[in-house]
Amino acid sequence: MRFASLGSGSRGNSLVVDAGGVKLLLDCGFSARSMPGRLARLSILPEEISGILVTHEHGDHTAGVFRFSARFGIPVYMTRGTHAMSRDSGAAAECRLIDSHEAFSVGGMEVRPFPVPHDAREPVQFVVSDGARRLGVLTDCGTITPHMAAVLDGCQALVLECNHDPDLLAASAYPARLKQRIASDFGHLGNAQAASLLRRIAAARLRHVVAAHLSEQNNRPDLARKALAQALDCEEDWIGVASQEEGIGWREI
Numbered sequence: 001m002r003f004a005s006l007g008s009g010s011r012g013n014s015l016v017v018d019a020g021g022v023k024l025l026l027d028c029g030f031s032a033r034s035m036p037g038r039l040a041r042l043s044i045l046p047e048e049i050s051g052i053l054v055t056h057e058h059g060d061h062t063a064g065v066f067r068f069s070a071r072f073g074i075p076v077y078m079t080r081g082t083h084a085m086s087r088d089s090g091a092a093a094e095c096r097l098i099d100s101h102e103a104f105s106v107g108g109m110e111v112r113p114f115p116v117p118h119d120a121r122e123p124v125q126f127v128v129s130d131g132a133r134r135l136g137v138l139t140d141c142g143t144i145t146p147h148m149a150a151v152l153d154g155c156q157a158l159v160l161e162c163n164h165d166p167d168l169l170a171a172s173a174y175p176a177r178l179k180q181r182i183a184s185d186f187g188h189l190g191n192a193q194a195a196s197l198l199r200r201i202a203a204a205r206l207r208h209v210v211a212a213h214l215s216e217q218n219n220r221p222d223l224a225r226k227a228l229a230q231a232l233d234c235e236e237d238w239i240g241v242a243s244q245e246e247g248i249g250w251r252e253i
Helices: 035-040 065-072 080-085 146-152 166-171 176-183 191-200 221-232
Strands: 002-007 014-019 022-026 049-053 075-079 094-098 104-106 109-115 124-129 134-138 157-161 208-212 248-252
Touching (some): 002 157, 080 094, 124 146
Parallel strands (some): 049 075, 075 094, 157 208
Antiparallel strands (some): 104 109
16 A cells, blocks of 8 residues: 655645555645656546545635546545535536545545535545555644544554644734734644644554645744654654655555
């Protein structure tokens, strides 16, 4: 089982998971026109994608979902709330509505959605498993709940939101209302919050931790790495960082 990011940040997000020949996209926040090129960097053809898992309706996660789905005949999986808020969902090849608390399978992969606090209609994040190994993905979330920590406990790999550094956010030129939204319980996780999650789970099985969804204005890769490395008592360069333009290359679990 392996995973890679096609890009992560406020201008677009997409992650690919590959296990046993089944390849899934988690979100498709880049244009349908640009997606084949992004996948080509990982030696993947669009026709190889078995499904697109959608976390929520915000444009940096759905910009290319429906056109890409229609162009290549790929089913889209999303909650009823996300579907209701997605104006272009009718253009998808197929939309399969999911329960935010119920696991389902795509090919040989098990997908477990779990609800998160974020300012969207019915947002979820996902744990994806091939039966032996588990990848947990947590972005676009304002606070850590006990349920989220329990779901992510025992994963071999985590892609974890480190959206902002509180001091950089406070000093930024963002409007006050936007700062409040980002820092709220329904906004985005900061570095310290992400680190706190790592302290709450059994980290001994972790083989990869990737910081994701970093704000280009309100965070820096070195700050995210430092916070997560301190929580895990590991070297800072062991922590991966998914960038906006390049994402991060394949990581084997």
